[in-house]
Every structure is written in structure tokens, then in C-alpha cells.
Amino acid sequence: MAKLVSSPRPGVKRFIGVDFDFGALTNAGRQYWAFVTMLFIFAALGVTAWIIFLTQGPGVMAQRDDFTWGLWFSNYMYYVGLSAGGLVVYASVHLFGAEQFRPLSRLAVLQAGLLVMIALLGDITDLIRPWRTIWMLITPNLTSPFVYTGSAAAAYMVLCFFDLWVLITGKGGHKLAMRMTLIALPFAIYLHTTTAFVLALNKSRELWNTAVMVPIFLTSATASGVALLLICAYIMQHFGVFKFKRSMFRSLSTLLATVIILDLFLLVVEIITVYWPMSAKPGHTDRMSLFFTGPYAWMFLPVFVLGIGAFALLAGRKTRHLPKIQIAASIMYVVAIFFKRYTLMSMGFAIGPLGQYQPPYLPSLIEILFALGLLAIALIFMTIAAKILPLRVPEEELNGAHGPSPGETAPDSALEAG
Amino acid sequence: MNEEREPSHGDEPMTLPQGCTLSRRTFLSGVGATAGLLAAGVVPALVTALAQSAAGSEAGVAASNEAIEGIIEEDQALYYPDKPVYYADPAGKQKWAMVIDSKACVGCRRCVYACVKENNIGRDSGFTYIQVLEMESGRIELESAKLDYEEAGRPDRWYMPVQCMQCAEPPCVYGCPVKATWKEPDGIVVIDYNKCISCRNCMITCPYGARHFNWVRPEVPKEELNPDVPLEEKAFVVEKCTFCVHRTRHGKTTACVEACPVGARKFGDLNDPESEVSILLKTRRVWRLKEEYGTEPMIWYVG
Numbered sequence: 197m198a199k200l201v202s203s204p205r206p207g208v209k210r211f212i213g214v215d216f217d218f219g220a221l222t223n224a225g226r227q228y229w230a231f232v233t234m235l236f237i238f239a240a241l242g243v244t245a246w247i248i249f250l251t252q253g254p255g256v257m258a259q260r261d262d263f264t265w266g267l268w269f270s271n272y273m274y275y276v277g278l279s280a281g282g283l284v285v286y287a288s289v290h291l292f293g294a295e296q297f298r299p300l301s302r303l304a305v306l307q308a309g310l311l312v313m314i315a316l317l318g319d320i321t322d323l324i325r326p327w328r329t330i331w332m333l334i335t336p337n338l339t340s341p342f343v344y345t346g347s348a349a350a351a352y353m354v355l356c357f358f359d360l361w362v363l364i365t366g367k368g369g370h371k372l373a374m375r376m377t378l379i380a381l382p383f384a385i386y387l388h389t390t391t392a393f394v395l396a397l398n399k400s401r402e403l404w405n406t407a408v409m410v411p412i413f414l415t416s417a418t419a420s421g422v423a424l425l426l427i428c429a430y431i432m433q434h435f436g437v438f439k440f441k442r443s444m445f446r447s448l449s450t451l452l453a454t455v456i457i458l459d460l461f462l463l464v465v466e467i468i469t470v471y472w473p474m475s476a477k478p479g480h481t482d483r484m485s486l487f488f489t490g491p492y493a494w495m496f497l498p499v500f501v502l503g504i505g506a507f508a509l510l511a512g513r514k515t516r517h518l519p520k521i522q523i524a525a526s527i528m529y530v531v532a533i534f535f536k537r538y539t540l541m542s543m544g545f546a547i548g549p550l551g552q553y554q555p556p557y558l559p560s561l562i563e564i565l566f567a568l569g570l571l572a573i574a575l576i577f578m579t580i581a582a583k584i585l586p587l588r589v590p591e592e593e594l595n596g597a598h599g600p601s602p603g604e605t606a607p608d609s610a611l612e613a614g
Numbered sequence: 615m616n617e618e619r620e621p622s623h624g625d626e627p628m629t630l631p632q633g634c635t636l637s638r639r640t641f642l643s644g645v646g647a648t649a650g651l652l653a654a655g656v657v658p659a660l661v662t663a664l665a666q667s668a669a670g671s672e673a674g675v676a677a678s679n680e681a682i683e684g685i686i687e688e689d690q691a692l693y694y695p696d697k698p699v700y701y702a703d704p705a706g707k708q709k710w711a712m713v714i715d716s717k718a719c720v721g722c723r724r725c726v727y728a729c730v731k732e733n734n735i736g737r738d739s740g741f742t743y744i745q746v747l748e749m750e751s752g753r754i755e756l757e758s759a760k761l762d763y764e765e766a767g768r769p770d771r772w773y774m775p776v777q778c779m780q781c782a783e784p785p786c787v788y789g790c791p792v793k794a795t796w797k798e799p800d801g802i803v804v805i806d807y808n809k810c811i812s813c814r815n816c817m818i819t820c821p822y823g824a825r826h827f828n829w830v831r832p833e834v835p836k837e838e839l840n841p842d843v844p845l846e847e848k849a850f851v852v853e854k855c856t857f858c859v860h861r862t863r864h865g866k867t868t869a870c871v872e873a874c875p876v877g878a879r880k881f882g883d884l885n886d887p888e889s890e891v892s893i894l895l896k897t898r899r900v901w902r903l904k905e906e907y908g909t910e911p912m913i914w915y916v917g
Contacts, residue, residue: 551756
């Protein structure tokens with residue numbers, strides 16, 4: 197397998213077999229640095245929020261006794277899910293010979309790794325004594341789904357970054373890349389299954405306690421992950437980091453439309469089971485109704501409006517090949533899944549186990565700053581990586597032919613908007 | 615506790631409480647609806663009278679524990695680290711259980727207050743171990759139950775106190791990722807406050823809403839502090855009812871049993887065939903909350 201051949205330009209440093217193009221940072225534009233500075237400000241605010249949390253205790257968060265988990269948990273599900281899409285795309289190159297996705301492979305794996313990283317960091321920001329998590333290693337409780345999803349997320353993160361290294365350096369050749377896929381894809385499924393189990397394996401929470409939670413997690417994860425990858429690819433292309441074929445975006449959006457409709461289908465199936473007269477139980481219908489007509493509707497109805505809207509955009513024969521339509525649909529679904537995660541979390545708390553109604557939870561400023569800070573950290577890594585990491589898959593690897601060595605056309609314009 | 619376990623009135627253990635119920639209700643009601651209250655009091659009194667006819671056979675029942683052996687068998691230690699939790703003495707040979715007479719309970723919440731005081735529950739922590747639900751007539755439906763009722767002793771309602779059920783199959787113990795909570799050999803589910811990572815998964819898994827998280831440092835007035843119960847360590851971790859482990863392992867009964875003005879709560883050892891709880895389980899038609907969940911609670915309701 198060919199390695200990325202980088203030009204002997206100043207500023208390129210080779211470390212663990214990867215060419216880090218630090219020189220590209222020096223010719224980055226003003227906009228680029230403005231964006232990076234903004235991200236650092238958000239990251240600093242996040243750290244400040246964390247310090248306030250550590251010194252003043254969890255009382256600074258809007259979570260409460262009856263609303264046990266909050267934004268950190270819905271974000272954990274969200275980010276873990278988003279990272280799946282990357283893996284699916286990357287794996288389909290190797291497993292199903294979907295060659296049109298090959299140019300995306302490095303970007304996809306990087307995105308997956310970074311998202312799992314902030315998912316895990318988000319968990320830590322919820323723990324007032326993070327050092328106690330060492331007990332997870334010393335006395336793990338094998339009947340707790342937390343042990344599985346936590347360890348899976350940590351291992352998956354390592355796997356993603358190692359995979360990225362394999363892809364960039366070409367170490368181990370095609371064979372290792374193929375084997376990595378064989379490990380990574382089942383592992384991604386395992387991670388999302390165990391995350392779904394954190395909700396589904398609770399008989400105490402009526403609306404969570406359904407096996408359909410697992411496939412819903414898998415489809416939501418794939419759909420939102422693919423959508424995010426599509427957005428990311430367009431942004432990267434806009435700033436000249438990549439040059440993709442239009443047919444690749446078309447394949448990506450077809451995949452997206454398919455998974456979106458599967459995702460919505462599973463949700464509808466579950467809702468029918470809740471309300472059908474012969475299966476309706478008051479414990480279920482009382483809770484679910486809050487999400488259709490009650491004070492929780494604002495978070496659930498967007499899932500349908502945005503989801504059906506995104507599918508309609510991608511299904512339209514005349515419009516679906518337009519980049520703007522694809523981007524709009526992708527953004528709609530990435531947002532829809534955020535609401536869906538928030539809804540899924542709230543479904544466990546809207547009516548407590550003793551039948552008592554709880555008003556909706558809205559994160560406090562501290563929690564929002566946490567979340568934004570973490571997002572900023574992931575974006576910092578992504579923005580810097582777009583400059584200095586050889587994310588572009590070399591031409592000769594794509595065609596198997598000898599192409600001109602890429603890499604020297606460092607983009608001048610800055611990255612903007614996440 | 616020793617007096618509690620004496621089978622002094624073992625042949626008809628609920629008679630005395632019911633008698634109390636009537637007078638206490640009248641006493642507590644204070645304003646209005648006295649006639650209604652009295653009418654409501656007559657019903658339990660009648661039921662008690664009916665029950666008395668069956669009481670003759672109870673003397674025989676007290677001798678043998680065969681009928682509840684299955685229940686005792688189920689109530690085993692789970693994830694027990696072979697030493698008692700740091701704030702309690704080693705467990706004895708008992709299998710602790712509680713029976714609550716929902717017919718007698720007037721919803722006065724005295725058990726709640728006594729429990730808060732006894733267990734050093736932070737006065738600003740915003741929770742209590744015991745939650746008393748005001749139930750609508752004609753149904754055991756939690757969705758229509760009321761927790762924040764203002765008027766106790768209503769004749770057209772009944773009351774159900776809920777607290778940690780010390781389940782034989784505790785979902786919380788299964789759900790804790792670090793084994794910071796376990797079931798001791800006498801059936802009490804305890805939490806190691808110094809190990810809890812505050813993930814709050816046990817609160818998710820509990821079908822009885824019995825576990826509570828200290829979002830703030832628990833604060834207790836110095837003069838009301840109970841030295842037998844931890845306080846500082848409970849900051850930012852989960853806590854719950856322990857069947858007053860610091861009292862019951864010393865032969866005393868729980869604070870809620872002591873505080874109940876109508877004697878609606880009975881606490882005791884299932885291994886002792888003559889304890890009140892054993893006799894009640896063997897002779898009365900008892901039920902458990904969310905029995906269909908298979909959690910095998912160690913708190914029964916009767917009435």
C-alpha cells in the first residue's frame with residue numbers, strides 16, 4: 197500500500213510515521229485563526245464551568261432528584277451515535293467494496309474517534325469525584341450496562357485513533373486495514389447496543405424498557421453519523437481540503453435516506469405498540485401522551501417534522517442531487533437526532549416510578565457551557581487536523597494507478613462554521 | 615425491638631392498631647368531615663371484626679415457618695463484600711421485613727419526619743426516604759396517586775407509604791457499575807458512601823423511586839445530629855432507607871415504626887416464626903407493590 201508522499205516542504209515533521217504538516221498552519225488565513233480562537237474561548241468557558249462544578253458541587257446543574265440524568269447523558273448517546281456513521285461508511289469500503297466512499301475513510305475515522313472522545317469526557321464532567329471511577333476497573337459489576345458501554349466507548353476511541361494511524365501510514369497494508377474493519381464494525385454495533393441497554397434494561401422505566409430501543413439506537417446512530425459526515429465533507433470541500441466526486445455525495449445521501457426511513461419506521465412501530473387498545477397500558481400511554489400533547493411535545497414533535505422533512509428532501513427525484521438539498525436534509529436530521537436523544541432521555545423521567553409527573557428539564561448555564569466546551573474541543577482537533585494531518589487519501593491509493601502526489605496544495609481559505 | 619418481636623398479641627396482631635386508628639383519625643382530623651371520618655373508621659373496624667373470626671387458627675400458624683420459607687430463601691446476600699458496610703455492625707441471623715397496614719395509615723407523614731431526623735437527611739437536600747402516596751379510591755394506580763397532598767386522613771382516599779423495599783432481587787444492586795451498593799446477609803440493601811461514583815444509575819433502576827441523590831452537601835442542625843449515622847460522606851452520593859440498620863442490628867425497631875401513631879407499621883424478623891411480620895405474612899392477605907416486576911420486595915402491604 198502506498199504511503200502518502202509529502203513534498204519536502206519546511207514545517208513538515210514526521211512523528212510515529214505520520215507527516216504532520218505544521219507549515220500549513222503558518223500560511224493559514226486570518227479567518228482560520230479567528231475561528232480557532234473562538235473555539236478556544238468556548239473550550240476555556242467549558243473548563244471554567246467544570247471548575248465551578250467541582251468546587252460548588254452538582255447543585256449547579258439543573259438535574260434533580262426526579263430528573264436524574266441530563267444533558268451530559270443525552271449528549272453521550274448523541275455523540276456515541278454520531279460516531280457510528282463514520283465507521284459504517286469506512287467499513288463499507290472494505291466490507292462491501294463501496295469504493296466511492298474510499299476518499300472519506302480517514303475523515304470518517306477521525307470524526308468517529310473525536311466524537312467518542314467528547315462523549316466520554318462528557319461523562320466525566322457529570323461526576324463530582326471522577327477519580328472514583330477507578331472502581332469500574334477494580335470491582336466492575338457485570339450486571340450493570342454502564343460497565344459495558346463505558347469500556348466499549350473507551351476501547352472504541354482507541355480503536356478509531358489506531359485505525360486512523362493505520363490508514364494514514366499504510367502500515368500493515370491492505371490486510372491490516374481490512375482486519376481493522378472486521379473488528380471495528382462489530383465493535384461499533386456493540387457500543388451502540390450497550391448504550392441502548394443503559395436505557396432498555398430497566399423495568400423501572402416503562403418507555404425505555406423495550407427491545408426496539410437497540411435497533412432504534414443503531415439506525416439513529418447511522419443516520420445522524422452519515423448526515424454529519426456529509427456535512428463535514430461539504431465543509432472540507434468548501435475550504436479546499438478535499439475534492440470529492442458528486443457521485444460520492446449522491447451515494448451518501450441515498451444511504452442517508454434509507455436509514456432515516458428505517459429509523460422513523462422503528463419509532464412508529466413502538467408508538468403503535470404503546471397506543472393500540474389491546475396493548476395499551478396506562479403506565480405507557482400516560483407517559484407517551486406527554487410527548488405528543490403535553491409539555492414535552494416541543495422536544496418530540498421536531499423529531500417527526502425534521503425527520504419526515506429530511507426524508508422528503510432526499511426522496512425528491514428532481515432535487516436530491518443538489519448539494520444544498522443534501523446539506524439541508526443532513527442538518528435537519530442531525531438536529532432531529534439531538535431532539536430524539538433528549539426525548540428518549542426525558543421519557544424515563546417525565547413520570548417517575550411512583551407515577552408522579554415531572555416538568556421538563558432544561559440544562560443550566562453550567563451544563564450548556566460544559567457541552568459547548570466539549571464540542572469546541574472536538575472542533576479544535578478537527579480544524580487543526582484538517583490542516584496538518586494528511587486526511588486526503590492519496591490518488592494512487594484511490595485508483596491503484598500512479599497519480600501525482602497530493603498534499604502540497606494546502607488550502608488558503610480558513611475553516612468556518614461547525 | 616425485643617418487645618416488638620414478642621408474640622404478646624400474636625393471635626390478632628392488627629387489632630390494637632385498628633382501635634388506635636379510629637381515635638387517632640378523629641383526633642387528627644381536627645376540622646370538618648368528622649362524620650365522614652367516623653364512617654370511614656367503621657369500615658376497617660368491621661373488617662377487623664371479620665378477621666378476628668379467623669384468628670383462632672393463628673396460634674397453630676405461629677409455630678411453623680414453613681409457609682414463608684420460600685420467601686426467606688430468596689432473600690439472600692448479593693454482591694456482599696464479606697464485611698458489613700463501614701457504618702453498620704455485622705448482620706445477625708435475621709431476615710428483616712416490614713408490613714404496612716394501608717387500612718390503618720392516615721397519611722400523617724410522622725414516619726417521614728421521624729426518618730428524616732433519625733437518618734441525618736439533609737434538611738435542604740429536598741428528599742425524604744419515605745414518600746407517602748395519597749391513593750384514589752378503587753384503584754392501586756400510581757399515575758393517579760398524589761405525593762404532595764395537603765390534607766391527611768381524608769375518608770375518600772387511602773394512603774400508601776413507599777420507601778426502599780430492601781428487595782430480594784434489587785435492580786439497584788444489579789445496576790450499580792462499581793458494586794458500591796449491595797445486599798447484606800440480613801437482607802438490608804446498603805450503600806458505601808465512600809465508593810459511590812455518583813452516576814445515579816441505581817436511581818434509574820429502582821422501580822420505587824426509593825433512592826435519592828444529595829445534589830448539595832446535606833445540612834443538619836448540630837443539636838439534631840444523629841451520631842450513629844454518617845453525614846459528611848453523604849455529600850454528592852446516593853442514599854436511601856437502610857431499615858435503620860444502626861438501630862435494628864441493636865435490637866431496636868426502626869424510627870418509622872416507632873413514630874407511627876396508628877401502629878400501621880410492623881417490623882421484624884422473618885426467621886422468627888413468632889414475629890409479628892411472620893404471623894402477618896402467614897395469616898393475612900398481603901400484597902406487594904409492583905409484585906409483577908419480580909423484585910421480591912421485603913415490605914408487604916395489608917388491608
